Amino acid sequence: MNSYIVQVENLSHHFGKQLVLDDVSLLIPNGSIYGFLGPNGAGKTTTLRLILGLLKKQTGVIRVFGDDFERHRIAALEGIGSLIEQPSIYLHLNARENLEIYRLAYKCGQKRVHEVLEMVGLNDVGNKKSKDYSLGMKQRLAIAIALLHNPELLILDEPANGLDPNGIIEMRNLLLHLNREFGKTILISSHLLAEVEKIATDVGIIHKGKLLFQGTLPELHQLQSDRTIIEIEVDDLENAKTALAQLFSFTTAGRNTLQVICNKKEQVAAANDLLVKQGVRVYNLKVIQNDLEALFVQIITA
């Protein structure tokens, strides 16, 4: 069996004149939870839609289960369950009735309805009308529908979007459960680094249509620990820049604020010393980490 369930090579895509994907290559390992991370408008949904054949591919190669997607579209789609747009859930029907409709369409055995309800933890409320479900429960029902034909790969576009904190935790636990207990490979997009970090084994980071990073979660953490970003608020920005320019890379983050890249803890102290020696008053100095913006600076300057 191919060790990558999805291989995307040199994928580019235009909407009109706008280049929204620029030479993106992805490797989704078999058995992984692959977090596809990027801010709004980065190109995540477009990539997922291309992998699912929902958009016509312009440039690049997409292989699913080792085969060219375009030439083996039906076989590929049989192995994929997805949640990209809002699912069509009949609100006046309960979860069992909703699943029964899709079961007939997918031609699955009757016992599959019970199995997928169990898998997503909706068995106890299977007879409740779905209009009375929370958003989190509706999302889980949508995932149950995606699981009906027993796909190896789940592709989920921001499944935690709009959920309350409890719903987010439940979604996270569900994805871990599906991966660990049922061996599903999961490709999930998100704009929240903290969210993806809690479940992903592998991460791809996309920004303005370009893939900036791809690797395992430990590799991402290594990159983060090698580089610390500090944010410094000063009284005189120009003077501060002059002081730091000889030793540090930095970006301007506000009227009186700089983001400075440090390789070790000692460099944080050194940056502060340089500013003090230059007569710059430091009003605030804090380490920023663990958000997507900080990570972009770390990756771009690596």
Ligand SMILES: Nc1ncnc2c1ncn2[C@@H]1O[C@H](COP(=O)(O)OP(=O)(O)OP(=O)(O)O)[C@@H](O)[C@H]1O
């Ligand atoms: N059908 C379309 N026609 C024209 N432009 C589009 C279309 N779909 C997406 N875009 C544009 O392509 C870019 C990438 O959008 P995409 O939805 O892939 O990003 P995203 O990373 O999924 O962000 P979001 O989380 O906001 O959906 C955006 O600038 C968006 O406005």
